[in-house]
Amino acid sequence: MGRVAYVNGRFVPHGQAVVHIEDRGYQLADAVYEVWALFGGRMADAAGHFERLERSLSELKIAMPMSRQALTFVLKETVRRNRVREGTVYLQVSRGVAPRDHAFPTAPVRPAVVITVRGLDRAASEARAAKGVTVVTTPENRWGRCDIKTVGLLPNALAKQAAREAGAYEAWFVDDLGFVTEGASSNAWIVDQDGRLRTRDTNANILRGVTRKTLIESMQTEGLMIDERPFTPGDAIAAREAFITGAGSLVLPVIAVDGRPVGDGSVGPVAMRLRNLYIEHAIAGAI
Ligand code: PDD
DSSP states (O other), rough: OOEEEEEETTTEEEOOOOOOOOOHHHOOOEEEEEEEEEETEETHHHHHHHHHHHHHHHHHHOSSSSHHHHHHHHHHHHHHHHTSEEEEEEEEESSSBBOOOOSSSSOOOOOEEEEEEEEOOOHHHHHHHHHHHEEEEEEEEOOOOOOSOOOOHHHHHHHHHHHTTTTEEEEEEEEESSSSEEEESEEEEOOTTOOOOOOOOOOOSSSHHHHHHHHHHHHHTTOOOOOOOOOOOHHHSSSSSEEEEETTTTTEEEEEEEEESSTSSOOOHHHHHHHHHHHHHHHHHHO
């Protein structure tokens, strides 16, 4: 059986899944999305992603397309039909289809819903984590509402491409004051010289990562010191360790920034311990 997508109420073969040419997500990036990590076919951090989805939609005045319960059912059914156990499930909700106009449609439109599932090789991800990844920095050039998880990802796509071309895995945006905001598709962290876990606070213009939030809760239970304070690329290089978090990367050690080693340039114990802690927690809470 091939891949299956969910598009506006129907399960369709992935290769034949289409949306209308006047979908506002397609023309205006007037759409939001969420990505859940899948462990054993179950969705990790389900509630956290639903909460952020509801917030993103509400900030854009788009209605929830269906109840959280119904959406959970459809997401899980799409995962089941794809027979994926390890991977990610992607949900996109756009304002809907309407004749092209920047302003919202005056007649009520139904939000458009697309769900896709992708499998991944967990052993390859673990091998990547064990080796560590590298990042490059790029000037922050995104809009002022990065807390809303919209599909308006062009700066993120360009930053990620620049990283790939430089042979790096991720790009870190750096603001006008010289501080790292976050990655193109992940939150950024360091373990500073005092052993504190530092990451940008959520009053800054960043996405409020669900993985970040869950990890902070787990860290607090473990008695680790968290400092939601900005850091510069120089702080990262001088730090003991660095890592990134997200539904795709989970917790991934960073061993170099702009070609300069972080700490001694090897994968550190804290990032690996946090990766295992997060995965344990995610598996236990997955639905
Ligand atoms: N990206 N920051 C940005 C800009 C992101 O795109 C993401 C996630 C994160 C981490 O958020 P979370 O922990 O909730 O996944 C931070 C997803 C995975 C993506 O775009 O594919």
